[in-house]
Amino acid sequence: MKNFFSTRWGIIGVGGLIGVFAALLQKLGNPGNMGICVACFERDIAGALGLHRAAVVQYLRPEIIGFVLGSLVAAYIFKEFRPRTGSAPVVRFVLGVFAMIGSLVFLGCPWRAMLRLAAGDGNAIFGLFGLSFGIWVGTLFLKGGYNLGRTKTTHTSVGWMLPLTMLGFFLLMLIFPHIEGQGKSGVLFYSLKGPGAMHASLIISLAVGLAIGFLAQRSRFCTMGALRDLILFRQVHLLTGVIALVATAFIVNLIVGQFHPGFAKQPVAHTMQIWNFGGMVLAGLAFALAGGCPGRQLFLAGEGDGDAAIFVIGMIVGAGFAHNFGLASSPKGVGPHGIAAVIIGLIVCLFIGFTMRKRVS
Amino acid sequence: MSIIVDAGGLSCPQPVLMTLDKIKKIQKGEILIKVDTDTSKENVSRAAQSQGWAVADIQEKEGGYQLTIKK
Numbered sequence: 309m310k311n312f313f314s315t316r317w318g319i320i321g322v323g324g325l326i327g328v329f330a331a332l333l334q335k336l337g338n339p340g341n342m343g344i345c346v347a348c349f350e351r352d353i354a355g356a357l358g359l360h361r362a363a364v365v366q367y368l369r370p371e372i373i374g375f376v377l378g379s380l381v382a383a384y385i386f387k388e389f390r391p392r393t394g395s396a397p398v399v400r401f402v403l404g405v406f407a408m409i410g411s412l413v414f415l416g417c418p419w420r421a422m423l424r425l426a427a428g429d430g431n432a433i434f435g436l437f438g439l440s441f442g443i444w445v446g447t448l449f450l451k452g453g454y455n456l457g458r459t460k461t462t463h464t465s466v467g468w469m470l471p472l473t474m475l476g477f478f479l480l481m482l483i484f485p486h487i488e489g490q491g492k493s494g495v496l497f498y499s500l501k502g503p504g505a506m507h508a509s510l511i512i513s514l515a516v517g518l519a520i521g522f523l524a525q526r527s528r529f530c531t532m533g534a535l536r537d538l539i540l541f542r543q544v545h546l547l548t549g550v551i552a553l554v555a556t557a558f559i560v561n562l563i564v565g566q567f568h569p570g571f572a573k574q575p576v577a578h579t580m581q582i583w584n585f586g587g588m589v590l591a592g593l594a595f596a597l598a599g600g601c602p603g604r605q606l607f608l609a610g611e612g613d614g615d616a617a618i619f620v621i622g623m624i625v626g627a628g629f630a631h632n633f634g635l636a637s638s639p640k641g642v643g644p645h646g647i648a649a650v651i652i653g654l655i656v657c658l659f660i661g662f663t664m665r666k667r668v669s
Numbered sequence: 670m671s672i673i674v675d676a677g678g679l680s681c682p683q684p685v686l687m688t689l690d691k692i693k694k695i696q697k698g699e700i701l702i703k704v705d706t707d708t709s710k711e712n713v714s715r716a717a718q719s720q721g722w723a724v725a726d727i728q729e730k731e732g733g734y735q736l737t738i739k740k
Binding site: 461536 | 689707708
């Protein structure tokens, strides 16, 4: 059976739908130009769990739970669930940590960079240049033989680890729902103000997350892959999906009054352009070396890829580092140690890129 | 006698890179490619077709796929 979603119109349809959903989620309560941001939402999850204590970014985002579980459902329905692991998991963890740190210096993952652009935030342009540059460096390593080695088929339950973790998170939300005016409910932390306090209803967030998870698994939607394939193979397949996302998000933003062109005072953004660029160079390189954008890693984890699951956990832990160590930016600018973290992250990524070039036999 | 590319256990873009490498090397003929995910199967097919090669056969094998491409 031909997979419609992997065709040109399939990927355009999925990208377009994600753009519509993202802009509407913002309208329904999600933070500014953050209808969907995988890095920000995983950072909020880290906050909800108390892995960092930045009071304004604590919420167990149901979209992320939906992404993984939606992908799991699609993978089972279409017989694509393949439990696998063993391709340098610890390296993927480290790449996840630095991908998150780079994203939080820019203030957004590639998904949010596109959405910020679609809402008129000019600072996103510098981030997208950085992202492209980071991915370009990644393609040089790929051409030079970089790879993290082969995975092995493993127990089904290995593939279930991240989906089960997400189910556990969802149960925690049901057991400990937000109590009006309270910053803590049982074991979970909630924001009373700031981006963490802004969200669409649980049901809507979860439903949209599940739908996107399902469709993205089918279509292999990947924001990093879009640029990588363009640079590496001159192939625009995935890129058409990303362009569709920007286009539909832009149109919906115009309709609902969310398009505000400019640089200053953009929501959850700063204007230190060198570090908008630099943060995303780091993130782009880390995503390229790990083989997928943060969304794609969630979808892969949903279809049984244990190494992608490790990358996701790395990102969540990385968010803890980012806020506990003052690495994350804020609308005022970069954090006190953000610049040092980007430089260290780049050195680590270059080390990984240069040293893991063994040709697979 | 066809050439075999074993991309089992490797995730994209590796299977595509390995396939394109071989395509460049032999220009014409037949290549067997082993991959283990549907994504790799689709990506390798797409890449081969973009180089003017035809996907002659796809078989399920050992929990993955074996693609035959020809030119």
